[in-house]
Amino acid sequence: ADVSGKLVLYTSQPNQDAQQTVDAFMAKHPGVEVEWVRDGTTKIMAKLRAEFEAGAPKPDVLLIADMVTMESLKAEGRLMAHEDADISAYDPAIMDPGKTYFSTKLITTGIVYNTNAPMKPTSYKDLLKEEAKGKIAMPSPLTSGAATIHMTALTSNPELGWAYYEALFEQGANPQGGNGGTYKAVAGGEKLYGFVVDFLPIRSKLDGAPVEFVFPEEGVSAVTEPVGILSTAQNPDAAKAFVDFLLSAEGQQLAASQGYLAAHPDIAPPEGFPARDQIKLMEFDPAEALAKDQANKLKFSEIFGG
Amino acid sequence: MSIRLSSLCKSFGDHLALDHVSVEIETGEFFVVLGPSGCGKSTLLRCIAGLEAIDSGEIALGGQMMAGPRTFVPPERRNVGVVFQSYALWPHMSVEQNVAFPLETAGLARSETADQTAACLEMVELAPLAKRRPADLSGGQRQRVALARCLAQSARTILMDEPLANLDPHLRSAMEEELAEFHRKSGSTTIFITHDQREAMALADRIALMKDGKLLQVDAPDKLYSRPASEMAAQFIGRSTIVNATAMQVQNGRARVHWADQPIDVACPSSTRPGPVRLMIRPEHLKPADDGALASIVQRATYRGGYWEAHVRIERTSEEVLVNLATRAGSGDELHLFLDGGWVVPADGPL
Amino acid sequence: MSIRLSSLCKSFGDHLALDHVSVEIETGEFFVVLGPSGCGKSTLLRCIAGLEAIDSGEIALGGQMMAGPRTFVPPERRNVGVVFQSYALWPHMSVEQNVAFPLETAGLARSETADQTAACLEMVELAPLAKRRPADLSGGQRQRVALARCLAQSARTILMDEPLANLDPHLRSAMEEELAEFHRKSGSTTIFITHDQREAMALADRIALMKDGKLLQVDAPDKLYSRPASEMAAQFIGRSTIVNATAMQVQNGRARVHWADQPIDVACPSSTRPGPVRLMIRPEHLKPADDGALASIVQRATYRGGYWEAHVRIERTSEEVLVNLATRAGSGDELHLFLDGGWVVPADGPL
Amino acid sequence: MRASFSAETVSLGLVVAGATLICGLPLLLLFKIGLTGTGGFTLTPLLEALNSRSVQQALWNSIESSTLSALCATVLGTALALIIGLTNVRAKGILVFLILLPMMIPPHVTAIAWIQALGPGSQVLQWFGIAPEIGSTHPLYSREGLVLLLTLQHSPLVFLLVRAALRSFPRELSDAARVCGSGASRMLWKITLPLLAPSLLAGFALSFVAALGNFGINAMLGIPARYTTLPVLVWRRLASFGPDVLPNVAVISVILAAVALLAILLQTGLQKRMRTALIGLPQDALALSLGKNRILIEALLWGFVAAVLVLPAASLLATALVKTYGLPLTWSTLTFENFAEVLWRQSVTVRAFANSSLIAGLAAIAIALVSLLLGYFLTHKRRNHRRAAAAAGAQAEIAFAVPGIVMSIAFILAFIRPLPIINVSLYGTLWIIFVAYVSCFLAIGLKPVTAAYLQIDGSLEEAAKVAGAGFGRRLRRIFAPMIAPAAASGAILVFLTAYNEITVSALLWSTGNETIGTTIFNYEDGGYTTLAAAMSTVVVLATICIMLAMNGLAQRAPAGTIPWRN
């Protein structure tokens, strides 16, 4: 197929990462000119929703944080299947069997703590100890996609369940904003412990920040930064080429070099991460998560208010 | 431009500020309006300028309807110049700019504007202050800027609301002369409000006397002064005393009346009939003389610069009258006066 | 409260608005300031009230230093009442509230405030308009509100800047009487600025004549009128003509002077020496008479209500003088006049 | 009166139509989504929302925090304006400048800075040894904290508005009060403040509506304090990503709009009563002598400036100078890497500066011009003119009250397709952000202008009319110069607000068309807090330079146009 022309990408990757990704892709396909918009998932989705509403969605490709959102777009028929995509090497749990979206990396959520803290947690349950009372920060599932998935994963874990969230509330945990805020609360010492996505503390620790990231015994949840092609794409050929590029070894290597865990199991984790086989992912089914999404958020609101 | 007002009415809330005012002012006339504070003079001007909507009646300038039923020409298209009672100078413009504004608006060339502005400022003796802001001027200076701005416009109709009230008498008479000169040269129709009757007398072709929103009398200055049509007019214009007298004989506009046991020959309107009348006596009608028949006693006297204005009691009638004395007089002094002139005020003035 | 000004100076930029003004005003005096537009009258008042900082000199009220080197008592602690030339009414308050404000500020009881407010409004004939806003008043009505507000304050020192300028003559004389009465009763020291010399003469204990920021002469009204100390004063106060004459003999404040080939007996200052002098002739000094020695021709005459003010040329000297005529005169008319009075103006007035 | 198509009526028509097109139309399209069901127009979603406990709570919180903060901002802003405008404190120009400076820091950055400054990690407080215990709840995470920051953020709005009004205050009105024996405080209460009432009210309304739609502070402090306000609720709804996002958001926006509309109605009602034209010529401002208290007052002023400026600015700088967030600032951790990164390595920074300067500047100018016209009609003698203008004003006000992110959704709805006739699409260009700025911030520029018009003595226009000046000429020669100080204050407020805003452009920017706010936000969002801080620092410095550059313009502009020049 003719891979050329303009490709519009909406992504929630951080700026620098997005730029590198696009640059690498264009180096490979000089005929394609990528026009990209980067923003937080919430804003990207708000923008996209408005464009849907106005009947003129602009992007060809969407590269956003989580599978649940992709699942909902798929359910609305907004995504195009890319039958030729090669996903044989990947864990099927993180790929859509209908081939409408494809995970590109693993951004896990685990525990972060300030190195000045008296206790070093190793399990989610450690946060229920007396030392952590009133000193826990976490992102709110109402604002953060990763936190939603983390909540879904923890509450579907039979050992933790909703009782765990209720216990967190008893501990004075106060879910607020997104991962950035949580990380800053811990790094800045306002709080000592928190749930946060892996790369923030792992990268900053290398720069000397007083934080430590823990992969708890129970495992971590992960958002997988899926990529999908919109059914309204103007340039499906280039879009498919872009997806193929992300799933290729080169694309995966790029993700690792940016400091993320690549979705491809054979790519070595970046500096600061444990070996790939030591990272345990908790069970997660995006379709089910989407179905229970409203109920879960309602339940969460009942516990924490707001 | 001739001005015709027909049955003009204007009220503020339930206060009737103009009450069926009708008058025709001819092109080139200098028309002065006199009247007590709050009688509606400024309102009249504002209606003519188009700054106040009228309730009923009509206003025509130069034969063209300006305001009336279903007609309203906005002020900027009436070509009238106005001196506002409160000056209404633009604080952000210099004196010069204030004066130049109407000229620039009329689209004059820059050099012509500058010339005329300078001429107008010269006329009001403000040329040295041309660059000042209004806020940095004295009260009288501000008033002169307002005057200059109005004159600069060379409108065919000029409305002035007490334009000289805050000037000293010398400047004032200089300005009066300038105004008369300007008026003569430009031929513009001018309506002029003043409280200074001397000024009114000096400048006016005709004077309108206004009270409570109505025009009481419209006449030439000396006529208004010497032949007032009502007691109110007699009292408002100049100083005077009005006494009760009896007309004995009336003939050809002269009447022989009886007052204070004296027969006196005075002017009277043609409508006068023998019988009780009201007689107006101006201070200058009474002259002190050793053989004066009216014995009287000074009640109090006020120095008025060059003469004393005295309230004296006529012994015969116990009435108090006003008289001007050339020499100082104290209360209690005896005087003999004789009456030389007077006017029988029409019985029922158009009140 | 006595007012003492010593060598007061105040300039705006490079314009000297007050130039070493010194004067002592006694407690209870009614002191009128006269002077041409822009001479510094308002500035003087504003300095006394403390609204303008002075450059040098001293101001003392009742013996207490108010402004001077290193002293400045703010206006609110000087206890002076002021009528502003531009009224300065507070637009958000009704007439009543404007007048009541100084009383409330002084901490009077509510009922007393109401009573005094009502009395003051009564005095200026505005009681029916008590609830109106200033914006809804005529010019003269606004001025009266300003007057009432000042009087309500019952300050020991009262400063009035042309408080009657926008009133008709009747209201004006009524207000003059009220003011005189108020002044008599309250015993407050009053400085009063006016352009109306009749008013000044009637009200003043003393009049100060100001020019270019300097006080030219401070004297009792009749003295100022009949014995001006300088040509400028002679010209500014009243109407007059100043002619060249020759003093022949001087004795006891009378001089025999020669003018238009006539020997005349006039008053003169003690400093007069025989020789050329400047002679002031007021219009009332010249009287028309058939046997008058001064043959003259009327140049132009203006009606002034009751009399004509004429510029006449004395044939002998070709000088133009002012004269009041009781009868109408036209330009070119011949007249015979005789001179009865006059004043030799001091050679070098303190200019 | 004759109804004619005079220049005046045509201008009125144009300005109302323009306001409707850029404020009303996008809002209408948005509201339509919330208020249409399967069977057309319906109020059911609105009623449902109003019945929901979370909406009720957020509505109440919004009204409560906006009212409280607007009150405090009015008091604070007015007090500052009065002290600087009427007394003999020294260095007024610098003080004005410093009081305005906090406006230049994006609100969410201010919030972050304050959180840092008063939190356990505060460098400043640690130096003094009074930092809160590590891990303890932050004192700003409370209703009071939220109100405090909103107050600080919005008091410059009131300050500028009142200061502009003070400039046209005729001196003699104060003089008259003082000779009546009233001291400074009585004069303030009885004369100055009542006569400034239209401006105070405008200031209150402006800060109320600004607080109502503020996102940065409401989110940064409100969320951790569990004090949810309507803008945060909107954000939450957006974060659910599902297909019913827009209807939900639209419904909440309708509620916000209703609150704003109510506030406007109240304001116009009150303002009509308070209208008092100030007759008289403005003269040199009063300089009440503070006597011995001057030192004290000056100390308080400088203390205040230090607190609201130095504290957040210092922690901003401290963050910008370390390698990664959380490190203490010491000689060994000090680095200029972040500055080098944002200034030299990231091309987006320079682009963002250029873009923001351009469109914020243009928007400020456009708004000043529109306000000049609209303000004239809002205070017109004829009621029909006033009504028509009020309709335009209300739309602008609602556009300001609705959170910026919602406005940007509305703008996508309205402008994603090419414009009819000229067939140019604004979407994806810088110009859509410009139009959005004009729409969202018109209310800010309009407020001081309207208040100034209310004070102008009507005879000044009458004098121009009789001088033969038509509408355009009166506007240009009489009103424009007299309104200039107020219009300039408004324009400066607009510029500062637009220069740093993050929400309006949030969904409208695109590559090559970044704004400063979005760039900072993206750094922040991507976890590059130190870069965000560096960029904010640069923004503040750049704005200072721009403001100083305005001094150069001051010579040619009417007096008082540049607020920090006397």
Ligand SMILES: Nc1ncnc2c1ncn2[C@@H]1O[C@H](COP(=O)(O)OP(=O)(O)OP(=O)(O)O)[C@@H](O)[C@H]1O
């Ligand atoms: N703020 C100012 N800046 C510059 N000059 C000023 C200022 N205020 C007044 N002046 C000038 O000072 C002089 C005195 O002004 P002042 O107001 O005292 O005059 P005045 O005697 O009251 O005159 P008027 O009778 O016209 O009111 C005037 O020439 C005026 O132009």
Ligand SMILES: Nc1ncnc2c1ncn2[C@@H]1O[C@H](COP(=O)(O)OP(=O)(O)OP(=O)(O)O)[C@@H](O)[C@H]1O
């Ligand atoms: N806006 C208004 N609302 C109510 N009454 C008003 C208004 N304007 C003027 N008036 C009243 O109308 C009457 C006429 O006012 P106008 O200004 O015409 O008087 P004037 O003859 O000019 O008086 P002055 O000589 O005092 O200036 C006055 O009694 C005044 O109180």
Ligand SMILES: [Mg+2]
């Ligand atoms: Mg009037």
Ligand SMILES: [Mg+2]
């Ligand atoms: Mg004066």
